[in-house]
Amino acid sequence: xxxxxxxxxxxxxxxxxxxxxxxxxxxxxxxxxxxxxxxxxxxxxxxxxxxxxxxxxxxxxxxxxxxxxxxxxxxxxxxxxxxxxxxxxxxxxxxxxxxxxxxxxxxxxxxxxxxxxxxxxxxxxxxxxxxxxxxxxxxxxxxxxxxxxxxxxxxxxxxxxxxxxxxxxxxxxxxxxxxxxxxxxxxxxxxxxxxxxxxxxxxxxxxxxxxxxxxxxxxxxxxxxxxxxxxxxxxxxxxxxxxxxxxxxxxxxxxxxxxxxxxxxx
Amino acid sequence: xxxxxxxxxxxxxxxxxxxxxxxxxxxxxxxxxxxxxxxxxxxxxxxxxxxxxxxxxxxxxxxxxxxxxxxxxxxxxxxxxxxxxxxxxxxxxxxxxxxxxxxxxxxxxxxxxxxxxxxxxxxxxxxxxxxxxxxxxxxxxxxxxxxxxxxxxxxxxxxxxxxxxxxxxxxxxxxxxxxxxxxxxxxxxxxxxxxxxxxxxxxxxxxxxxxxxxxxxxxxxxxxxxxxxxxxxxxxxxxxxxxxxxxxxxxxxxxxxxxxxxxxxxxxxxxxxxxxxxxxxxxxxxxxxxxxxxxxxxxxxxxxxxxxxxxxxxxxxxxxxxxxxxxxxxxxxxxxxxxxxxxxxxxxxxxxxxxxxxxxxxxxxxxxxxxxxxxxxxxxxxxxxxxxxxxxxxxxxxxxxxxxxxxxxxxxxxxxxxxxxxxxxxxxxxxxx
Numbered sequence: 001x002x003x004x005x006x007x008x009x010x011x012x013x014x015x016x017x018x019x020x021x022x023x024x025x026x027x028x029x030x031x032x033x034x035x036x037x038x039x040x041x042x043x044x045x046x047x048x049x050x051x052x053x054x055x056x057x058x059x060x061x062x063x064x065x066x067x068x069x070x071x072x073x074x075x076x077x078x079x080x081x082x083x084x085x086x087x088x089x090x091x092x093x094x095x096x097x098x099x100x101x102x103x104x105x106x107x108x109x110x111x112x113x114x115x116x117x118x119x120x121x122x123x124x125x126x127x128x129x130x131x132x133x134x135x136x137x138x139x140x141x142x143x144x145x146x147x148x149x150x151x152x153x154x155x156x157x158x159x160x161x162x163x164x165x166x167x168x169x170x171x172x173x174x175x176x177x178x179x180x181x182x183x184x185x186x187x188x189x190x191x192x193x194x195x196x197x198x199x200x201x202x203x204x205x206x207x208x209x210x211x212x213x214x215x216x217x218x219x220x221x222x223x224x225x226x227x228x229x230x231x232x233x234x235x236x237x238x239x240x241x242x243x244x245x246x247x248x249x250x251x252x253x254x255x256x257x258x259x260x261x262x263x264x265x266x
Numbered sequence: 267x268x269x270x271x272x273x274x275x276x277x278x279x280x281x282x283x284x285x286x287x288x289x290x291x292x293x294x295x296x297x298x299x300x301x302x303x304x305x306x307x308x309x310x311x312x313x314x315x316x317x318x319x320x321x322x323x324x325x326x327x328x329x330x331x332x333x334x335x336x337x338x339x340x341x342x343x344x345x346x347x348x349x350x351x352x353x354x355x356x357x358x359x360x361x362x363x364x365x366x367x368x369x370x371x372x373x374x375x376x377x378x379x380x381x382x383x384x385x386x387x388x389x390x391x392x393x394x395x396x397x398x399x400x401x402x403x404x405x406x407x408x409x410x411x412x413x414x415x416x417x418x419x420x421x422x423x424x425x426x427x428x429x430x431x432x433x434x435x436x437x438x439x440x441x442x443x444x445x446x447x448x449x450x451x452x453x454x455x456x457x458x459x460x461x462x463x464x465x466x467x468x469x470x471x472x473x474x475x476x477x478x479x480x481x482x483x484x485x486x487x488x489x490x491x492x493x494x495x496x497x498x499x500x501x502x503x504x505x506x507x508x509x510x511x512x513x514x515x516x517x518x519x520x521x522x523x524x525x526x527x528x529x530x531x532x533x534x535x536x537x538x539x540x541x542x543x544x545x546x547x548x549x550x551x552x553x554x555x556x557x558x559x560x561x562x563x564x565x566x567x568x569x570x571x572x573x574x575x576x577x578x579x580x581x582x583x584x585x586x587x588x589x590x591x592x593x594x595x596x597x598x599x600x601x602x603x604x605x606x607x608x609x610x611x612x613x614x615x616x617x618x619x620x621x622x623x624x625x626x627x628x629x630x631x632x633x634x635x636x637x638x639x640x641x642x643x644x645x646x647x648x649x650x651x652x653x654x655x656x657x658x659x660x661x662x663x664x665x666x667x668x669x670x671x672x673x674x675x676x677x678x679x680x681x682x683x684x685x686x687x688x689x690x691x692x693x694x695x696x697x698x699x
Contacts, residue, residue, distance in 0.1 A: 235540060
């Protein structure tokens, strides 16, 4: 039953994403709205799946972290879309959500929770949820940075702008989303690491185990802290920030998938 | 189309057929629509609309073409104190399908001097409103105008004919919007003067730019411009200070050397906390160091770059115009079909067919319920059809009588609406109005 529900949610995400994409390419607002509605329907179903999973096993993480990540990405996209009236955020959100949901679904046999359920307590739940929120913000910042770099390159080199670019947000709007995501994302990420260490000290009676995952988490945190500082204290904007955001997000993806894959192999 | 003297006639002149002095002479700014219709009997000229803009004057009429065409030419020449012979050299005349197609083309801005410019649709709507107020727009022109507006909307949404800037100043504004988005939070700085720079400033002002600063070597000139643009005049010596506040800089001085250097802007952008800056250099020789474009968050376009964008957009508009032609063709055919139905014989035929089909369906239903024999069922069908004929006899006879009156088309249209003869068409029409 859960498999079919998950498959249906995935199909709804896919259909929603394709419709929004076609809406942008063909400049059809109706298609975009239809896509948004489909994706919201998928989100509703996904929420139900996570709710059922929580009721059954006591954890809201679903099949794996990617599944939760795709849910929080769409949740944040919805909130930003409603609050800031930034239409393209929803497009970014559905693209990312679809990507992570599909990855999670396809890799579900590879990436399982490596933590036994009895060890999941309040701090671990907090750690995972805040981690997911901060990474969702980073994912949105990554998407907007990609658009920023593409548009910046086109304007800078005076190249012909493709027809779909008229649907793309301005450079300032992309940068604004990046700002929002970094300003909220970094404190949440820091909190997530802190709650993770507290949980580790409770379970293993040790704050830091020199585990590869922990080391990489600290490396990512340092880069994230640098990005946060340059953005807020020095007022960096635009290209440099966009490049740094992309680098940090890719670093996270590579380390996260790498570690999870290696753990499953051993 | 010709059976009921409902020829659609369009005659006019435009930028393609007449030079500006002729267009000026024969322009009809405050045209007396009531007066022109009083020159013709209601049987000859049933409906009329006049579109007069700086690039075209067009009369769109419905009635008997043999009498309308010379009559309008005479009236037009008289009112503009010209001659029919002179007018004849510049005027084009379209009838029926070609006239309909031309109206759709005009509304969709395919016949405009700048293809895709949006003003013409507004001008056509004003012309239609005036005709409605004067009572010279009835069944056919009403429908034709609504169809024209609908076609224009289709062309605008289904093609990209109007999505790209085709003037240098507007291209600059479009680029500024790609960088800053909504310009209501952006400030612009105008250095020097010149027609194109002023035009760009005007476009920026219309796009809602927050503040315009004007710098000129002669402060009084800056103050004069500031008055026009509701901006702020700044002495030339304060250029560096004001550059920190400016998001968009348009420069067009007559200086023989560059007045803004890359080194200068590098320091400024740091002070601006890397807020993007957009420089538009319209001056020849150039005012701004071209190396500026290498700096992060700084964008520089000169006159050649903008010209190139405009030329590319012009080519793209021509390509989109081909797609628009196909839409116009499609809508013309639909309008023609509607027009052909707006006659007595097809209307009566359609009504009877619809009524008989309904009678047959109901008779069959009743036969099944009552389990009638084939002979009885046949008799029931005959009775139902006879009932339809008798029921429709009076309305049809009334409709035939009205065909002698001047409002015959109105009656026909009303009749079709009462009996829902354009069922699908109506839904389509209403939906798209």
